[in-house]
Amino acid sequence: MSLLKSTLSRKNLMALTGLFLCFFLVIHLLGNLQLLLPAATAADSFNHYSALLSGNIFIKIISYVLYFSLIAHSLDALFITLKNRKATAKYAFDNRKKVSKWYSRNMGILGTVLLIFLVIHFKDFWYVYKFGALPLDKMGNKDLYVIVVNAFKSWWYVGLYIVSMLALGYHLLHGFKSAVRTLGLYHPKYAAxxxxxxxxYSYAITIGFSVIPVYVHLAHFGL
Structure with missing residues (x-):
């Protein structure tokens, strides 16, 4: 019974952190859409936006919640995946392939791809912005826009970003419904x-984030 309660608690925590991350993705995408503006406007707007976020106490609190959610979500996913595999190994025949989507059965793989992407993403943007010696723009703000443009200079990096966003999209296709169901909010009347x-939501997030690196690359470096 205690093991069951522990698993349910972990699933509830993973659902709550997952939904928070879904909310964060919307806010993050809306901020990043400024990169689709003309270059001069995008630079000033994006750098001002980044400086505003880094100096806001409310945003700092949200950031700590984000860090906690990412860590808790990843650890809970790992724990539950290992627990489910151990349980599945006891059965001689597993017929889930006929009743579930491939991405539902491979959330662990998708999550691993996303975790690797997050490490790269944090290193190239978050860490550089927080601890790197960035140049300042004409408004005196750290010039994160230049870092973004340089990152998307290479097609291989753009490709890596898009592949990671596809993994995110499939992860969300299963994860959103699963989180709602876990929290008891999935009523048959509203299932559709x-x-x-x-x-x-999954398509919008995937396409929205995928378009940005392609546009930045083409706008600054062409084909």
Whole structure:
């Protein structure tokens, strides 16, 4: 019984942190969409936005919640995946392939891809912005825009970003509905709406984040 309660608690925590991360992705995407503005406008706007976020106490609190959510979500996912594999190994035949999507059965792989991407992403942007010696723009703000442009200079980096966003999209397709169901909010009467919202959300996040590196590359370096 204690093991069951522990697993349920972990699933609830993973659902809550997952939904928070879904909310954060929307805010993060809205901020990053400034990169689609004309170069001169995008630089000033994006750097000002970044400086505003780094100096806001409320945003700092949200950042700590984000860090906790990322760590807790990853650790809980690892624990539950290992627990499920151990349980599945006791059965001689597993017929889940006929009733589930491939991405639902491979959330661990998708999550691993995303974890690797996050390490690279934090190193190239967050760490450099927080601890690197960045040049200042004409407004006196750290010039994060230059770092973004330089990062997306290479097609291989753009490709890595897009592949990671595809992994994120498939992760969200299963994760959003799963989180809602885990928290007991998935009523049959509204199941179709939840499914539609989750699908639209997943596609919007995936396409939105994927377009940005392609646009930045083409706008600054061409084909």
């Amino acid at each position: 709406y939840v499914q539609t919202f989750g699908t639209v």
